Amino acid sequence: MHPAEILSRGHSKALAMQVVKWVGNDAERFAELVKIFLGKEVRLSQRAAMSVMWCADRNPELIKPWIGKFVERLGKAGNHSAIDRNIVRILQFMDIPEKYEGKLADKCFCFLQAADTPIAVRAFAMTVVFNIVKKYPEMAHELEVVLREWLPNASAGEANRAGKILVQIEKLRHKHIKDR
Numbered sequence: 001m002h003p004a005e006i007l008s009r010g011h012s013k014a015l016a017m018q019v020v021k022w023v024g025n026d027a028e029r030f031a032e033l034v035k036i037f038l039g040k041e042v043r044l045s046q047r048a049a050m051s052v053m054w055c056a057d058r059n060p061e062l063i064k065p066w067i068g069k070f071v072e073r074l075g076k077a078g079n080h081s082a083i084d085r086n087i088v089r090i091l092q093f094m095d096i097p098e099k100y101e102g103k104l105a106d107k108c109f110c111f112l113q114a115a116d117t118p119i120a121v122r123a124f125a126m127t128v129v130f131n132i133v134k135k136y137p138e139m140a141h142e143l144e145v146v147l148r149e150w151l152p153n154a155s156a157g158e159a160n161r162a163g164k165i166l167v168q169i170e171k172l173r174h175k176h177i178k179d180r
Contacts, residue, residue, distance in 0.1 A: 007047040019051035030062040049082040056090045071100045075107045105132045127139035130165045166176045
């Protein structure tokens with residue numbers, strides 16, 4: 001059964017797992033799922049998000065050809081929060097090609113600075129930006145400033161993740177100075 005048919009029956013873990021099982025390790029089937037995920041039908045797109053995430057967890061190789069499309073879709077007006085949340089969640093575990101790093105960092109910085117960003121999106125965006133900062137330590141100060149700026153208003157989870165990243169930024173800074 002096609003994933004659109006499965007997902008049109010409702011929104012549940014069981015249905016999402018049926019889709020994941022249907023995809024397996026098949027790149028063509030995953031492409032069909034991604035088309036639903038990135039499609040214009042909001043409800044199906046939202047429902048496909050969980051399946052895309054679990055497929056990515058099981059087989060990260062399936063994501064690589066889609067990184068550019070995911071970065072492009074991230075933060076678009078009209079996105080359901082499930083779209084942004086699952087994209088940044090997936091991308092925090094990926095090696096991002098250099099050609100997408102700048103745009104991805106910009107979008108994640110926007111998530112970090114926007115007051116209405118959902119907690120999970122913000123937390124995953126922190127990790128995505130920090131992963132990029134590890135490649136470009138000169139960006140560390142910018143991330144540190146943004147994290148410290150909103151830290152007083154952060155949820156417990158956000159504050160925890162931000163605190164861990166701030167410690168890592170300090171370690172990165174010391175390593176960078178030492179390597180000079």
